[in-house]
Amino acid sequence: MEPSRVDAVIIGAGPVGLFAAFELGLFGIKCKLIDTMDRAGGQCAALYADKPIYDIPGMPSILAEDLVGQLLRQVAPFEPQFTFGRTATGLRRLDDGRLRVAIDDEAVDATVVVIAAGGGVFVPKPSLSEQPGGDGGYVMKPSPVASWDLTMHDDLILVDTEKFQTSVTGVFAIGDVAWYPGKLRLILSGFHEAALMAQAARRIVRPGERLPLQYTTSSSDLQKKLGVA
């Protein structure tokens, strides 16, 4: 089967992967998100969907599942593609410079790859779970990305704090899977990392474009992309 093509593959459709698709969308970059789970939300959906979070900036309290819902609404204008229930198992550079992501037995070619896979991948619990009530839940397994040829820091992916790029050009890592000095595994840090990653990814996907920083509050161009102009 011929590999499909997209500007950016985002591995992981948790809060940070969703916001990465939003930030890339502001630059007109089309994204495909891949997640082992059968829906978006990552840890927020798998581990504490019905629990309140109190430290998302500007939200005195929000249920994890509601945060996921709001992030899905926010990214919706950019119509990201979702591939659920599939695992990104391999990554290699093609002769033309693009990156080929293996997804089980399929493949997708992308200009940039963003790893936002949290600390691992969530897979359904075995149906004969020893834990009462465990059926229907998820357990976390190490992500296959840990075995890719990226410079690691223990079991996390080393990135710089300017672009959140890994040791491989065009491959970025953000959220809980990324490490740099001072790294905190907070959702809000993943959001910041997504914004800076998007600036760097844009330079790769659209190398000729002028790059003034635009604000959604004042830019009619961004508002048009968001469908609010």
Added chain:
Amino acid sequence: MEPSRVDAVIIGAGPVGLFAAFELGLFGIKCKLIDTMDRAGGQCAALYADKPIYDIPGMPSILAEDLVGQLLRQVAPFEPQFTFGRTATGLRRLDDGRLRVAIDDEAVDATVVVIAAGGGVFVPKPSLSEQPGGDGGYVMKPSPVASWDLTMHDDLILVDTEKFQTSVTGVFAIGDVAWYPGKLRLILSGFHEAALMAQAARRIVRPGERLPLQYTTSSSDLQKKLGVA
């Protein structure tokens, strides 16, 4: 007059200053926020209070004044002190290691100082404004902090990306006034910077404490501080 004392002085009560008080509050650090304006909100209140922002993570659209209101609600459990209509004009190290912040003709002594003053300070427009309808608005002037003895990058304060500390130990800079490679002047970056700053500030204010990362979703200690336990 005897200087007052507080754990942390935050210069600037815009969105980033407010969230800094929240993050420090999670560690039990008491804050005084100083702002030249007569209310909280910084640029969000002075320049575009009634305008929607579309790129705050998890908020598809929010008016700038509503974002400020929500940040005030979020920090309220920690009862920060606000000093409005006053300008921080000077900073010096005392013999005992604390920092003395001059506020016009008063002073306050703090263990750490967080500069979150945006690109400058907002002062009321002159009443004989040349702009029709200009009365009641604000204009931005350079902040006096630019003249303090901190290493600068052009007119911004150079910080590291681990602690967001300036060239002076115990003095941090976050938000639009701070610079590091890749810096974007986005509200969401200021939020991330506030979280990492708070970790470093805690080590100075409470050097003996153990430092496991706690989550508001699962920590009964943090929930008690927030008044939601």
